[in-house]
Amino acid sequence: MTDTAGLVFQPGPPGGCDDFRVGGATVDYDAVTGTWRMWYYCRDSDFRGPPMFGTGRIALAVSDDGVRWQRVQGDEALGSVFAPSAAPGDFDSLHIGLTDITRDAGSWLMWYFGGSHETRDCLSPAIGTVAGLGLRCGVARSLDGVHWQRLRGQDSSGALFDYPQDKLYAGWPNVFFDGRRYVLHYTAPAMDISHYSTFVATSFDAVNWSPAGELQWAGALRDYESHGIVTRQVMNNPLPGGRRFLMVYTALGGGHQRSIAAADSDDGMLWHQLYDEPIFRVGEKGAWDDLGVAANRLVVAQDQLFFYYYGFQTLGDDDGLRGIGLGCCPVGDLRRLRRYVP
Numbered sequence: 001m002t003d004t005a006g007l008v009f010q011p012g013p014p015g016g017c018d019d020f021r022v023g024g025a026t027v028d029y030d031a032v033t034g035t036w037r038m039w040y041y042c043r044d045s046d047f048r049g050p051p052m053f054g055t056g057r058i059a060l061a062v063s064d065d066g067v068r069w070q071r072v073q074g075d076e077a078l079g080s081v082f083a084p085s086a087a088p089g090d091f092d093s094l095h096i097g098l099t100d101i102t103r104d105a106g107s108w109l110m111w112y113f114g115g116s117h118e119t120r121d122c123l124s125p126a127i128g129t130v131a132g133l134g135l136r137c138g139v140a141r142s143l144d145g146v147h148w149q150r151l152r153g154q155d156s157s158g159a160l161f162d163y164p165q166d167k168l169y170a171g172w173p174n175v176f177f178d179g180r181r182y183v184l185h186y187t188a189p190a191m192d193i194s195h196y197s198t199f200v201a202t203s204f205d206a207v208n209w210s211p212a213g214e215l216q217w218a219g220a221l222r223d224y225e226s227h228g229i230v231t232r233q234v235m236n237n238p239l240p241g242g243r244r245f246l247m248v249y250t251a252l253g254g255g256h257q258r259s260i261a262a263a264d265s266d267d268g269m270l271w272h273q274l275y276d277e278p279i280f281r282v283g284e285k286g287a288w289d290d291l292g293v294a295a296n297r298l299v300v301a302q303d304q305l306f307f308y309y310y311g312f313q314t315l316g317d318d319d320g321l322r323g324i325g326l327g328c329c330p331v332g333d334l335r336r337l338r339r340y341v342p
Contacts, residue, residue, distance in 0.1 A: 002321060003287040006339030007311070009040070009061070009069055009324035016071070017057050017078035018042030023310035024054045024295045025324045026101045029066065031301070036063040037145055038308070039110070040324060041097045044078055049095035050115065050132045054295060054310060058082035058098055058112070060146060066299070066306050067326065067340065074146055082140065082148045084114065091116055091157035094132040099231055099295070100174040101145075109206060110140045110148060111184070113171040116157065122168055123192035135171035136163055137186055139206055151207055160209050161201065164188055170199070175206075176234045176245065176268065182206050183268050185215060185232050196228030196252055200269065217263075218272045224259050225251035231295050237264055238300045238331055247271060248307075248334070250294040251278060258282070258292045260309065262334050279334040280307065280327060288313060288321040305329050307337050 009025070012018045021043040028037045043049070043056035057080035061069040074081035085093045092114025100111040115132030122128060136159035140148040153160035163170035167188035175184045182203045189196045198215040215229075230250040237246035243264035251261040259278035263271040280296070283289040289311025297308040307327040314320030329336040 003283060005283070005287070005341050006325035006327060007288050007323050008067055008326045008340060009038070011042075011323070012071060014045075015078070017044050017074075017076075017080040018059050018071075020045045020047070021054075021056065022059075022323055023312075024097055024099070025297055025308040025310070026098055027066070027297050027299050027306070027308050028101065028103075029299050029301045029306070034064065036066045036069075037061075038063065038069060038324075039081070039098060039101055039145070042080065047095075050130050052127060052130075052315065053095065053097060053115075053132075053135075055095040055097035055114070055132075057084070058096060058110070066301065067342075072146060081146050082110065082112070085150070085158070087158075088117065089157065090114075091136040091155065091159040092138055093117060097171070099172045100233070102175055102177075104141075104206070106143070108142045108145050109175070110142065111137070111173045111175045112140065113137050113173060113186075115169075120168070121191075124194075127193070133169060134163060135169035137161070137170055137173040137184070153207055154209070160184075160207070161211075164199070167191070167197070168193065172231045174232050174234055178268050180204075183212075183234075184209065185234065187228075187230060189228070194227070196230055198229050198232065212269070216270045218270055222251075222261075222273065222276065224253040224257070224278050225261060226254060227252040227256070230258065233297055234268065235298065238305070239264075239334070240332070242274075243272065244268075246298075248279070248296050248298050250296060258294050260293055260296050260307075275335060277335070280309070280337050283311070283339075288323070289325055291315070293325070300331065303331050305331055305334070305337070 076083040096114040120133040260280035295310040312322035
């Protein structure tokens with residue numbers, strides 16, 4: 001029997017936008033109303049897009065406790081709340097995914113990424129030439145979290161900016177406000193996906209961006225992150241005695257092994273690893289998440305930390321177990337995170 005400890009959200013009923021895949025949970029807790037919102041990427045059984053990505057459409061679920069979720073029926077295709085652009089020339093016309101949703105003066109900002117029908121060549125033989133591989137970052141705004149309007153960026157495709165020409169793509173954006181400007185981190189892997197770099201950009205209006213180089217580390221990289229970072233979340237640091245910002249990230253080691261690690265920073269540019277080990281690892285052999293844990297989201301609710309992540313047994317376009325998992329611990333040492341068990 002498969003160990004499903006931590007698994008709290010799986011694909012939905014047949015005919016919906018999420019009847020085949022769910023993942024990439026971006027969760028918000030409203031302490032005033034007690035409402036939990038979870039935006040997530042999804043695919044239905046007929047969706048066609050690059051199989052190696054956590055992308056498709058975006059859906060929404062709500063909860064009273066952060067554990068049991070009810071799907072919200074959106075107005076986009078098959079009940080989603082955000083779908084690929086209908087304009088063929090747009091950067092996100094084939095598939096979309098998300099990494100971050102932030103609050104902004106009475107509205108929500110969705111920081112997402114997408115690919116078009118154009119093909120791009122990956123130098124890894126396992127991937128090759130794929131439509132939608134040239135990911136770019138975008139932003140959309142909503143007043144209610146359900147209905148979204150794209151804010152077109154500087155690039156002619158509507159993206160915030162183009163990917164670096166010597167990198168495979170620019171995806172998985174996360175954004176935080178440092179008091180005077182927006183700071184955006186995004187993933188840009190080598191053309192053969194041997195290493196994943198994190199680049200930084202800054203903006204004063206969330207639409208026009210200036211490059212600010214690569215993310216910097218105060219110390220040497222650990223073995224578990226030797227091949228870079230796949231996804232990140234940056235937040236105001238809730239840990240006692242820590243630096244101003246906390247980053248929880250999907251670290252990539254040798255053999256494309258994924259784990260979750262943490263770092264903190266005073267300025268959001270120079271980062272210090274919190275520990276000499278990851279804070280969260282894949283499940284035991286035979287568990288639903290024994291191959292990978294990724295796309296993490298840490299949420300503070302009173303004195304507890306809720307840690308959402310994408311877990312999976314297999315890579316590719318197959319029926320292996322995968323879904324959204326949850327770990328919990330009191331606010332404090334993140335290495336105390338444990339998979340949720342009812």
